[in-house]
Amino acid sequence: MTDHQIPAEEPQIDENQIIAIRREKLNEIRKQGIAFPNDFRRDAFAADLHARYGEMSKEELDPQAVPVKIAGRMMLKRQMGKASFATVQDATGQIQLYLNNKGVSQEVLDAFNHWDMGDIVGAEGTLFKTNHGELTVRVSQIRLLSKSLRPLPDKHKGLSDQETKYRQRYVDLIANAGSRDVFIKRSKIIQAVRNFMVSEQYLEVETPMMHPIPGGATAKPFVTHHNALDIPLYLRIAPELYLKRLVVGGLERVFEINRSFRNEGMSVRHNPEFTMIEFYEAFCDYNRMMQMAEDTIRAACRSVSGSLKIQYNGKEVDLESPFERLTILQAIKKYNPHYTDEQLNDAEWLKKEIVKHGESLPHAAGLGSLQLALFEGCAESKLWNPTFIVDYPVEVSPLARASDSKQGLTERFELFVVGRELANGYSELNDPEDQAARFKAQVAQKDAGDDEAMHYDADYIRAMEYGLPPTGGCGIGIDRLVMLLTDTQTIRDVILFPQMRPE
DSSP, X not given: OOSSOOOOOOOXXXXXXXXXXXXXXXXXXHHHSOSSOOOOOXXXXXXXXXXXXXXXXXXXXXXXXXXXXXXXXXXXXXXXXXXXXXXXXXXXXXXXXXXXXXXXXXXXXXXXXXXXXXXXXXXXXXXXXOTTOOEEEEEEEEEEEEOOOSOOOOTTTOSOOHHHHHHTHHHHHHHOHHHHHHHHHHXXXXXXXXXXXXXXXXXXXXXXXXXXXXXXXXXXXXXXXETTTTEEEEEOSOSHHHHHHHHHTTOOEEEEEEEEEOOSOOBTTBOSEEEEEEEEEETOOHHHHHHHHHXXXXXXXXXXXXXXXXXETTEEEEOSSOOEEEEHHHHHHHHOTTOOHHHHTOHHHHHXXXXXXXXXXXXXXXXXXXXXXXXHHHTGGGOOSOEEEEOXXXXXXXXXXXXXXXXXXXXXXXXXXXXEEEEEEEEBOOOHHXXXXXXXXXXXXXXTTOTTSOOOOHHHHHHHHTTOOSXXXXXXXXXXXXXXXXXXXXXXXXXXXXXXXXX
């Protein structure tokens, strides 16, 4: 609240006219000297000043005449007779400026009154409290540091058009405090994940983003061409095979927070380029990886929330209790108790039921693939609290270790929260001859028309032949984790610059 009334809104002017007027102002500024100076140095941030002095009374603060230098973008500006007010926004928040002809010269006041919202200014003065108790800088010096040629969005409506928010994220960040908060939290989440991995004695590494053979996941890659080598290269769909090469080399605990690329459809949960963490640990299995996934997610949650019980889309998500573990068939029967064991082991019945639920029939024709497809149609979306789905069929898990006790299954899990996949992990396949056979099976699927099936990677087989220790591995989708922990419904709202069609 301020000591003045906001004046009535001015008549709407065409944006091109506004830009033309502002360019004229910039031309006048250029004639007077340096238009974009870079010699102002601030010594304070808005949030720090509010934290330190915001609770002081007017009577306590005013006599101190605390000197400050503030810089930021002018978000509001009001002229009240011989005095003017402005609200300046920096990276931490906003603070009010107060100018009158007692504090600055009339020449400075006249210049200020010609500046526009969106201009970036540097101001020097002393702190005081207005009669309404608002912390304010009584300005003694002020300078225009950067002229804004384009008008900001309406101060009351903000930037509300979703497509414009994604295309012009810079404007969205200026206008919408909620967007800034999401991306500040995203940074904290990634840092918390990194810190947790380091605390578990994992080594952070970097592996190639351009691969001669796409691998580490079943996905359709982006293809490019290297001119000097005259070879096709594929943008990384996953870092897995390189990270496991490092485990072969003796780096027994490694992780990479990586950008990966998949040439697939876009949705509220999918962007062609995305961020995930993959981590691998020698001498452990998928049970250790499930615990690591739980602990990593909790560490990320603590970094941005005061509780491990959070709200998502108006409903509580419990990240505190041990995550539930179900097989594919257990999950299907939990949410569809009318299905019988006989039906769930009948391939023809499964095919009909999969189609009923609107799912496509899988390329692999095995019973396990059909059961997985039915799970995706009738149970996946119902997994609200964190649930590990465990023991996936071999035919859809070409890199996972086969179970020693469960025929046709692997030691693999996927983690689902709020009805969507968040993580994938397994006991790694470390038998090079088994891996070579599975690669060949994937190649056969690719030859049969499955664009997402894997290629045969001879160098990875060679690395395995030197001996890959018993190993566990896991990948967690960072974008989806940020969505969960910031109560965001679409992936584009947690990616600074999501992929868009050209304007």
